Amino acid sequence: MENRKVYMNYHNNLLSLEEHIYELVDVVQPNVFRNLFPYDEIPKIAFNDRIVPHNMPESIWITDTTFRDGQQSRAPYTTEQIVTIFDYLHRLGGPNGIIRASEFFLYSKKDRDAVYKCMERGYEFPEVTSWIRASKQDFELVKDLGIKETGILVSCSDYHIFYKMKMTRSQAMEHYLSIVRECLETGVAPRCHLEDITRSDIHGFVIPFCFELMKLGIEYGIPVKIRACDTMGYGVNFAGAVIPRSVQGIIYCLLTHAGVPSEQLEWHGHNDFYKAVTNSTTAWLYGASGVNCSLFGIGERTGNTPLEAMVFEYAQLRGSLDGMDTTVITELAEYFKKEIGYKIPHRTPFVGKNFNVTRAGIHADGLLKNEEIYNIFDTEKFLNRPVLVSVSNTSGLAGIAHWMNTYYKLKGESMLDKTNPLVNKIKLLVDKEYEEGRITVMTDAELIEMINTYKSEYNVDLPNINVTLD
Incomplete structure (x- = not known):
């Protein structure tokens, strides 16, 4: 305690004590939080009443995963459909680019053709980003296409590290850091997708890992983005809930302990427990600049955070649409119905037949x-x-x-x-x-x-x- 520095926190203009440095805890047995996630019972929401402050960033925005997570749960879109939807997203996001980026697969010729056509549009926003396998060959493909940012899967819970990857935490961390370094060496900005963060050991793995990622970003002069992925929808927005389920607790730890700037942090939610929208809004309120969404919530299992929902959450929080054209939402709903054949449930807010x-x-x-x-x-x-x-x-x-x-x-x-x-x-x-x-x-x-x-x-x-x- 005596060796920790006192410094001025210009966020709140108060003197603060330098935060504790968390080191990797390389456990022998996986910590799967069986007390919170007993598989033969309903998951538990526990509280310790540790409250973190609101920390809304100066700028907040939406990123889109319609062509990535959205395509993992339905028949793939055609190239023409992807380009048309991309045009709609550009109009919806408006001249200020509130819809900041859209991510694409690069696996097939169809996917790459769509990327070419979308990039030919010349839009500043949404920026075309990618999602790739963690391989040197895929990094070169991203570079050849002229894409400046790519997503990389870095699963962070012991469920994945021990049971799926068959590694220890130190092995997983070394593996992930080497992959990110390879990406940085190609000059491409990595976006690290921390899969299953709401079942992970935040202090024992996530914070030390993200701290090392921030150091790599400084070393290469390329910001490393962090996407906190609530893969199973376990996140909760209740004040005083314990991590790893507390959304505000996770965001606070990433900002304060791991040193991730708000503009390099985004939330990716799923709707398994009907909390995708509130959790995404909570991430904004507590310091994440980005929330990752899919049109109409189309995504894995119960789906992602609906993009159209966060458009109206943005307006309610900021008091303005900041140039977004919300009438495009209705045009998109009609396009999905008539051209793609997707049936939107009638009671879906904003886009369902019976919503008003x-x-x-x-x-x-x-x-x-x-x-x-x-x-x-x-x-x-x-x-x-x-x-x-x-x-x-x-x-x-x-x-x-x-x-x-x-x-x-x-x-x-x-x-x-x-x-x-x-x-x-x-x-x-x-x-x-x-x-x-x-x-x-x-x-x-x-x-x-x-x-x-x-x-x-x-x-x-x-x-x-x-x-x-x-």
Whole structure:
């Protein structure tokens, strides 16, 4: 204690005591935290009430793994689809590049063709980065393509080190450092993916390993990035929870003990316990500049942190979209549905078919009077998604007219009011349904079928829309 230096912490302008230097603990038996992760029981969330301070970085951003982790859980995208989605990400991230980077596989010709085409776009953001096997041949491939940064897998829990890699901690650390050194010697910036960090020995392996990584970065003059990967979704955002499950505890340790700067630190979450979004936000709040996401959360098992969710988390934390174009989210959802054939669950926030559709009669009445009562924000402005009210026996003429105007996107003089004969006809048909004992709301497909049947008779010019009962 007496040998530790006192220095000024310019983050909070307080005198601080130099942190303890953690050395590698090379255990004989793996520490798999069986007290927290008993495989034949539900995992435990334990607390020691050690609280770390908020530490929001000056700049925060999103990185994308749609073409890497997102492709590990579904049929591979075509080259054309990848380029189109990349264009959408560029528009969504806006001129300030809030979507900072996107990572790509390089294994196949299709993957490399997509990388070439995306780089030819000449966008500053998202930056094209890669994910490779830890081999000299792959490093050279990254360099030949002109990619400046690549991800490297460095699994950090004893589950992986002992059971998968069949190594000791010291052997794994020596192996990883040699790989990172090879990458640095090619002039490529490594992004070290600390797989399974929420089941790792933070003080006994992660901190000393990351400390050595930071030293390598200084030696080669190339920043080494750290991606903290909550591979199994075990992370929790509760204040005072113990590591390795505490997100804020992990971020604090990496910043304070391992010396990783915020701009070199990002969080990669999975949604196994429904915590991907809150854990990613927590990583921002406690010092990670980056959160790694996938469009619509498509990823391994339960998926990754949804990119579109973090766009709105960013806006809520910063008080501004900082140039992001959120209407692109709706365009992306339509593209995935129509061109890729991906079915987004109807209740998915921001992009699901029913995310801003009100079905309860009393809620619908409130919406008709003032949509702010039951809509989260101006969804028409930010997502080109006007609020919808489902039609039922309580909707009335005004409710049916509102549904038709909204669904068909009728504006100004084209809008229908409750005196319109077609509106009255549809109400009669709806009332008949409920008189015969119906108790559920009318589906879009049923209403459109009614409208298609009678619109010509009542001389109402509406486009033909085919909706399936899905």
